[in-house]
Amino acid sequence: MPYRFAIGDRVRVKALYPPGHVRTPVYIRGKQGVITAQHGHFPNPEQLAYGRDGLPPIPLYGVTFDLAEVLGRPAGRDRLTLDIYEHWLEPA
Numbered sequence: 519m520p521y522r523f524a525i526g527d528r529v530r531v532k533a534l535y536p537p538g539h540v541r542t543p544v545y546i547r548g549k550q551g552v553i554t555a556q557h558g559h560f561p562n563p564e565q566l567a568y569g570r571d572g573l574p575p576i577p578l579y580g581v582t583f584d585l586a587e588v589l590g591r592p593a594g595r596d597r598l599t600l601d602i603y604e605h606w607l608e609p610a
Contacts (some may be wrong), residue, residue, distance in 0.1 A: 519559055521577050521604075527553045528610035529581060531602060539567040542606045549587050550610045554599060555580030562603065577604040 526567055533548035541563050556579055561572025581602050585593035 521556050521576065522581060523553045523607060525553050525556065529553060529607045530610040532606050534609055537577065540564055541603060546600060549583055551581040551583035552580050554582045557601060579604065579607065
């Protein structure tokens with residue numbers, strides 16, 4: 519199964535607020551970052567939480583954000599890296 523995003527691609531976390539069990543923190547939704555790792559393909563944890571099989575597996579990425587983007591204010595050169603599943607990402 520191919521990756522949709524390559525290391526170095528700029529992405530945005532989708533600004534979705536679905537009910538139920540999700541694995542993407544609210545504070546990062548709508549923020550832009552850069553793909554810094556491709557971790558592999560894994561069962562969808564949002565489906566697993568409801569007893570489903572989580573198939574097909576989906577890619578998991580390391581996405582690095584400037585902390586200023588996350589906080590919405592100056593934050594020096596600090597960064598934050600989160601693991602985010604592909605279905606939560608879109609091109610920036």
